[in-house]
Amino acid sequence: MNIHSIGEAKRRAAQLRKIAAEKGEPLPHGKALERVAREQGAHDWNTLRARLAKAEAPTPAPDFLALRRGSLVEGRYMNQPFTGRIVDVSAEGQTLRLSIHLDQAVDTVAFASFSNMRRRVSGTIGKDGQSAERTSNGIPHLMITRMNS
Incomplete structure (x- = not known):
């Protein structure tokens, strides 16, 4: 199992705790x-947390004004990678x-x-390609990291 985010790592830790508890080994x-x-x-x-945080760091946004209906984009929604x-x-x-129609549904929980799997997402972004709305751990709800014409 390859983990790509701090959230995934914490969910894996919770899973390990549950397995251990079921065996009677807290x-x-x-x-x-x-x-x-x-x-x-x-x-x-x-060390793992630092590595994952660095991987989750936002990349520069595409040209803000070039985003148009029909543009292909890549990014993260609720910290889940997407293309759409x-x-x-x-x-x-x-x-x-x-409003973005995703190529593959992402889990927003x-x-x-x-x-809660979503195939269409909406959000408001600034010139940095990120939404002002954040998750409880400070990650933008929506990040546009790349645009393909």
């Missing part, structure tokens, strides 16, 4: 995080309101106990 949260780090080839949790096509775009002051 596993503290910190120990579960350390185990996930070792599974991913990192020395410890802090802009189906609607409108300017709202210094921001753009986008970060909990292992349930999912």
